Amino acid sequence: MLMPVLGQFADTVATVLLAAAGAWLCNQVAADAGTPLWQGRLAREVTRRWNRNTSVACAVVLGGHIVAARLETGILGFGPALRSRAEQVDVTGLQDPVLLAVQALASGLREEVPLLLLPAAVMAAARRPAWQILMVVCASRVIPHAYLGLPCLASAVFAAVGWWMYRATGRIGPVIVGHMLFKLALMGPVGFPVQLLAPVFAVVLLALTPDIAPRWMTKKSPRNCSTEVEKPV
DSSP states (O other), rough: OOOOHHHHHHHHHHHHHHHHHHHHHHHHHHHTOOOOOOSSSSSHHHSSSSHHHHHHHHHHHHHHHHHHHHHHHTTTTTOSSSSSEEEEEHHOOOOOOOHHHHHHHHHHHHHHHIIIIHHHHHHTTTTOOHHHHHHHHHHHGGGGGGGGGGGGGGGGHHHHHHHHHHHHOOSSSSHHHHHHHHHHHHHTTOOHHHHHHHHHHHHHHHOOOTTOOHHHHHHHHHHHHHSSSSSOO
16 A cells, blocks of 8 residues: 555655756766866755845746746647646656655756756856857757657747846856746646736846846937936036
8 A cells, every 4th residue: 555655755755866966967077077067065056145136037937937838838739749747747656746846846956957057057168159058958958858749849948048047147046946936836826827927027027137137128218328428517
């Protein structure tokens, strides 16, 4: 009677250990290339120096994941999915909500470090142009989700948003936390209207944070610029 529960528990422990080991291995690979991904422990890297920029970046990453999920649903109308999101639970054999939540949270660490942080940091150190890094980051995220069929293309959206926020803040912590919050939002009692409002709220916050916002969002109109010119004394 306890075998299914023990099996799910062992699978969850293995997933968490694999995520931690994968992050450590990625850091070692980058360190051997002369570009360590973080100094000290990853937990400290994720939690340290949270300010307005990192908080807004986290909100933008969360909004990007929600937009990608909505796009994935829309793409289903153009082509069949090989597997649905519900079938993923059956494939992993996880029916316990607590264990499923642990695995979902671990996915933030398991995916963002090897699929975003490692290629972005190593390619940036090699002075590769931004568009090449973006292409590699998006391809690295789409290919592992190819089992979804055509909807896997939506993965490129949150991959691009994650890279953008990592590049703007120089921190992987907001990207990992935003990914985890998205998983919690999917499993928790978060209504559909709230999920739709999250990306809008993130865009508003981004527009009010010029340090990480794109130039076109913070660029002032010529009329405003002319009124701000100081009058000669």
